Amino acid sequence: MQSTTQVQPPAIDFDTPALRRRRKLRALTDKVAGISIGAGGVSVIVAVSLIFFYLLYEVMPLFEGAEIEQKAEYRLPVAEAGPTLYGWLEEQGEIGMRLAEGNRVIFYRTQTGEVVDDIALPIPEGVRIASVSGAGVDKTLLALGLSDGSYLLVKHVYKVSYPEGTTRVITPGLEFPYGEEPVELDPQQRPITQISVRDAEDTLMIVGAADNHTLLGRLFEKEESFLTGEVELTDAGLVLPTVSGKVSRLLLGPETRWLYVFAPSGEVTMYDLLDREAPRLNQQLPVTSGGVELADARFLLGGISLLVADVQGQITQLFPVRDDNNHYTLEKIRHFDFGGRVTNMAAEHQRKGFAAVSDTGTLGIFYTTSERVVLREQLGDTPLRRVTIAPRANYLIIEDEAGTVRFYSVKNEHPDVSWSALWSKVWYEGYSEPEYIWQSSASNNDFEPKFSLSPLTFGTLKAAFYAMLIAMPLAICGAIYTANFMAPRLRTKVKPTIELMEALPTVILGFLAGLFFAPFMESHLPGVFTVLVLMPLAIVVFGFVWSNLPGAIRHRVPDGWAPVLLVPVIIVVGWFSFAISPQVELWLFDGNMPHWLTTELGIDFDQRNALVVGAAMGFAVIPTIFSITEDAIFSVPKSLVHGSLALGATPWQTLVRVVLPTASPGIFSAVMIGLGRAVGETMIVLMATGNTPVMDWNIFEGMRTLAANIAVEMPESEVASTHFRVLFLAALVLFLFTFAVNTLAEFIRQRLRTKYSVM
């Protein structure tokens, strides 16, 4: 048994502590690597998808409504002075002001209701305030119409100081820039029941209604004394129209041209005071439907739009619209259905929004441009009497019938945008009809930002359309030839050359388009059209002539080298077309084609136009479409082609009937990807167009695209402003569009690939 010696395997101990440790280490490394690659991979993917979510996160606040939060509630400060005639909140929202019926102005802390100052107005004993009006939505000058037929102008001021360094102290007070003495308006000393005032750079105008039916007014020219800085007033004389019915509201426009007189029946009469001696009745218009009684009427910020509320809760916005004959008519622009009797409205000081309260205890916050009801909230059952908005629209003070004051903070960041304002026509102040307009910024606050994405989207599609118009035939036809007919050796040269173009920075294409091609095209416009006509013609004629050449010459060039033969033809035709361009221009277009287009055909011509963009962007898109189409056609199984040819079809018939239908999904996906690229291209459009947001298919006019708009405006927009977020929205739209188009294309390509694989 033991005689035979067995060959022992070499005694290697795989279980030494060292190897065991090593194995453990290897296993650990493997595990750690697996976990960290997993974590890394997932986090990269998450980070990439973050783009979408971040864009969404920035855009979402645009469509959120407003929120209010009650900060304090207290009894009406100095309630014994009587109910409030006029209220105000200073810039920071710390101090509130109320003008009480008892001829007193009370300043109080909005957080507590604690009285800061209580000032009696210099009004004679026994005279009361019959009417109050501010000199504008954001002005602190008040006109008080008194019961003895006089008026008093008073200004409330808030001085900010920092006595202890960093703590802010606001000291409210009153000023009388035009004297403390009440000034007579009505010689018959009837109470001034309605009053309106405008304080412009060099004029001061006060219009009042005595006893609700006689209009009385004063117009002063202002002159500031150089030495004392005091303002000297000179009476300039003013004739006002006589009104027949009762006056329930009086509004004077900021340029002191338009005077709106409201009757209790809800009818407004618009007077033109341009001629101070002879006022003219411009228009009479019933605002409320069916003579429903008027509840409140006031100006929106800027003094152009009127807000008219009736007792049934309808709020109407109106503004004068100018027609071609320079004639103004007051138009009803939009309605808000509030419900309940509107007791008071207040316009925002920096935007075109307003708030309204009703006798059913409801508060509503509205925005005119976007036609949005950003908030409607029931604040209890007590009828609400008065609403005051802080200048920054971040606080509200609401008084109710029971004499309670409530102080709210308001979060209302982006009321100026709504889905409909972004995409459909909006009737903006000063325009004669609703329009699509993108105009995001201006110098002053009164300006209504116009955020319509329609012209930008239109421009994007227009640019993409013309680009595709130029790129598609060239790229697809080129790809068909390259994949189907071209000699393999030539193909290996041509394909990389055209694909190299894809790597060409678009900034270079844009620069060439804007600085070389655009001016060149302007001076050689007929040449462009000559090329379009002559080039195909010349190619076909050359082809025919070539086919008729004796075989000795023809056979020197092998099959599939036709493009090389055509290169000189193309160069000659191109050169010829532009060389004769001036002659053609003289012959057909009076020597100046752009001018001829404008005068004869009425087509506007810009130097940097859609044709230039189309050509440049087409150029950028050609390699994308070419490459994918070529792949799709080339990968059509050869058996199909051979079968067709064997059955006697000509190469062209095979191509049209067999190859193209098979490859068509691939070609479609190529076009989609090309379109995605054209839509998102920024630099070419930025450089090769005038970037004017117009909506016109005219090939000789420019456009502004979403992408170029972002590039132009993003660096200047204020962080987290509506403008900023709308630009994010534009980016999101671009993102979603290209993503959807690419996904579709990818999906089709995948389908095609599976189809080929079974063939």
Added chain:
Amino acid sequence: MKVQLKEWTRKGEPWVWLNAGAVALSTVMVLGLLWLIAVRGLSHFWPHEVIEAEYVGPDGSSQRIIGQVADEEIITAQQLRDAGQTVPEGVEVVRRLLVKVGNRDTLGFDFRWVDETSLHDQRAPTDLFVAERDEWGNFYGRLVRVFEQDKVVAEGEGAWEALQARIKRARALHDKIYAIEKTDIGSVNYAMERLRLKQRRLELEGRDTPEALADIAAERAALEKRFAAMQDELKVLYGEIGRDSFEAEIMTGQVVKVPLAKVVRVFRPNAMSLTEKVGFYFSKLWEFVSDDPREANTEGGIFPAIYGTVLMVLLMSVLVTPFGVVAAVYLREYAHQGALTRTIRIAVNNLAGVPSIVYGVFGLGFFIYFIGAHIDEALYPEALPSPTFGTPGLLWASLTLAILTLPVVIVATEEGLARIPRSVREGSLALGATKFETLWRVVLPMASPAMMTGVILAIARAAGEVAPLMLVGVVKLAPSLPLDGNYPYLHLDQKFMHMGFHIYDVGFQSPNVEAARPLVYATALLLVLVIALLNLSAVYIRNRLRERYKALEM
């Protein structure tokens, strides 16, 4: 044999020829474009002939013109008439020249379109010279005399040599001044700013003890002393450089005095031999790639733009490579190959098609206003309210482009991984290697060509991308380079210059587009070359590495 037209058409031949025409046209367009850029970009540096001619205006008045022909075109006379110019009756087509007459300081314009037929007696005298200046553009004229202070040192024949020598001296002084102003004073200013921030930081943290403040004051005093010394030195240098000047007659016959301090170089192109011209050409070309821009970027070089582009792209590739590769490895090797992975793969693929401006918006909003602002609050409170990272800069630009090019790297790497045969992996695993070892030792080396290709393509894309950069970090003129000799050397928070943006800015935002145009072509050419080179090297590397691992592919 005779082919009938009908038969020929029926066979679809015209279509085939048209298709062939489309390929030919596309190719001609590509090559023509490159040719256009190359010709325009390269010819700029050549010392073109300076012509002198009598210009007879439409009203019969005669005027002398001296300058270089920059461009020419043939247009109809009507276009000129509509533009408000007088063209004699009967003339229908005009061939006109764009002449660079320079001397913007005296003439007010430096380019002029002239009708070729109204130029008479055109000649190129050898004594005409060009002076390139630091401001007001080129000077064209005839040298009269050279001054030292107010004393004439050379006149007539010898003036040219004297001028040459003096210009050399002035340039040497100019370089010295430049070195002091830019490098030395720049670093003192930088140190001062750091001191200010240090002090502010101490104050914020409540550690502003008198000792610490005294230290800072001492350092500041030292810096101020250095600064004062440099100021003195500068004063002397400025006095010296302002010594010389020359007088020359310009085209209007006026004799103009030009201080040498502002002259970069003078040359007489008409008197140069071919070798001199070639030498001049290359010195100009070198200046273009190595010098700072002058005159609102319309003259001089683009070195800071090249530097900024390269640095940004390098940073970007450092960021994008690991992340892209890890994501690709995860997707291909570790993730469960189900519907979700497929969806993610398609989504990542599609991200490559998302417009670059969207990435710019994302970078601005997320990186700069969100992350950057938080970094500032946490790490740089002393600099607030002026932001450090909460403003566009190099880091954010690189990061944004890294995200932009991530899909390129992921897709390329994944393709490489997919091409590796299963058998190779299984062989490695069968030999006892763990999954990670297989990956690290076998799979990744084999996939490295694909990875390299991806990274190079990413670099090529990033180098040409401008739109997102406009939002996240480029400027038209950066005061200093983002990588310099001042601690901490690499200034990730700084804005930088970029070749692509340079093209846009100089070509479209510059006050003197006509003068800047040749430079823009040259910049474009350089950018095209860099990108073509990157692309070609991607192809080369891919082929080479593929060759190396060919034996493994089955």
